[in-house]
Amino acid sequence: MDLFVTGMGAVASIGRSPGEIFDSLCAGRSGLAELRGFDRTRFRARNAYEIDDRPAPGADLPLRASRWLEQAVADALRDAGLPADLSGVPVLIGTTLRELRSVELSWRDGVPFDLGDLHFGTTLRRRFDAANTYTVANACSASLYALALGADLIELGAADTVVVAGVDTITESTYGLLDRCYPEAPDQVRPFDRGRRGMLQGEGAAAIVLSGRAGGRRHALLRGVAVNCDAYHPSAPDSASIARAIREAHARAGVRPRDIDLILLHGTGTPLNDEAEAEAVGDVFAGLPTVPYMTAIKSMTGHTAGASGLHSLVAAVSSLRSGVIPPVVGLTDPAEEAARLRLVRGGAAHAPLGVAQINSFGFGGLNAVAVVEKVA
Numbered sequence: 001m002d003l004f005v006t007g008m009g010a011v012a013s014i015g016r017s018p019g020e021i022f023d024s025l026c027a028g029r030s031g032l033a034e035l036r037g038f039d040r041t042r043f044r045a046r047n048a049y050e051i052d053d054r055p056a057p058g059a060d061l062p063l064r065a066s067r068w069l070e071q072a073v074a075d076a077l078r079d080a081g082l083p084a085d086l087s088g089v090p091v092l093i094g095t096t097l098r099e100l101r102s103v104e105l106s107w108r109d110g111v112p113f114d115l116g117d118l119h120f121g122t123t124l125r126r127r128f129d130a131a132n133t134y135t136v137a138n139a140c141s142a143s144l145y146a147l148a149l150g151a152d153l154i155e156l157g158a159a160d161t162v163v164v165a166g167v168d169t170i171t172e173s174t175y176g177l178l179d180r181c182y183p184e185a186p187d188q189v190r191p192f193d194r195g196r197r198g199m200l201q202g203e204g205a206a207a208i209v210l211s212g213r214a215g216g217r218r219h220a221l222l223r224g225v226a227v228n229c230d231a232y233h234p235s236a237p238d239s240a241s242i243a244r245a246i247r248e249a250h251a252r253a254g255v256r257p258r259d260i261d262l263i264l265l266h267g268t269g270t271p272l273n274d275e276a277e278a279e280a281v282g283d284v285f286a287g288l289p290t291v292p293y294m295t296a297i298k299s300m301t302g303h304t305a306g307a308s309g310l311h312s313l314v315a316a317v318s319s320l321r322s323g324v325i326p327p328v329v330g331l332t333d334p335a336e337e338a339a340r341l342r343l344v345r346g347g348a349a350h351a352p353l354g355v356a357q358i359n360s361f362g363f364g365g366l367n368a369v370a371v372v373e374k375v376a
Helices: 018-027 064-080 100-109 120-128 139-155 172-179 239-253 271-284 305-322 336-340
Strands: 003-012 091-094 133-136 161-168 204-211 220-229 262-264 293-295 355-362 366-374
Touching (some): 003 018, 003 305, 018 305, 064 204, 139 305, 139 355, 204 305, 220 239, 220 305, 239 271, 262 305, 271 355, 305 355
Antiparallel strands (some): 003 220, 355 366
16 A cells, blocks of 8 residues: 655744755754753753744743644644544654653743643644544654554554654753763764764654545655664664664665665764664665765754654655755764765755655664655
8 A cells, every 4th residue: 555645744943844944954054052941051061952932041831842743733734735633533643751841840840731731632632633642652763653653554444544743842851861971061963973972952843644545645655664672772772773674664665775865864963873873774785886865954953852753754755855955964074984874965965866764763772764755
């Protein structure tokens, strides 16, 4: 059964729609700024990739993640030409932290918060009459895990259309935890660069409408999604397991490595992730006369956690349609493992593109890879 991406919506630090985000990516515009949501003097790191929707620096608001999710889903439905009625459409949401920031504000500052809003289904039911919502909390690969489950629902005949989304916001507790992880405080996300210091958080949401129906708008064909969980290490990825996920995605998609024109790398700007991902990609694509173009959008969006897989998928679909590939920002001194990769540097690249691969990996060995194809 053919599965098509028929609608897209997204919000991030660099734009409030898929078009705005993609234009920013291609122009090399970063969402990096000084931390706004809480007192940055309490941390070594002082920067993040935040959505600037607060009334003032330090004046944080509850339910920001829910509002972004609501916007992304509404935009995806509108883009697909569907009504804002999800009473008969399953919705699968990938996330890492849900509304943890709202819980922090409630516990520490007494900001009112209904625990029922911790589940995104509450917001989606109020706005869209959504009856069937499922939350996948699979770390940073969560939204591509949700995509795999959504594709399964359609292929098993349990639905003919699903909405798949991802969302996350920066929380003070998580920012503080990550602030203690690196020898030096990160100043920005620098995938595959010798000057990288580690990952910085971003925030936002993305949503797509995935349909097995004939007719209607078609942004791209979803050829296949593969997932695995190796439990290799709490945070360090396993290159062999990543390579297995890539090969399984190719098998499910019915493609070979030489068919892939573009790879959206996970690219967190941490040595362990960059090295493992480069090794896995290098192994799978070894021997090809020309390897695919590759980019890593976290260099401009930051690590948007549960939303990051779908943010990359939306960018990949936009690249397939336009033939434009965003560059990796901040890549001035490529690390040793970058020699195995065909990274776009110094500005956007232009090329005919037919098939794209999206990598998304999470703590605990949660690996997910999707393959999408351009449609006429």
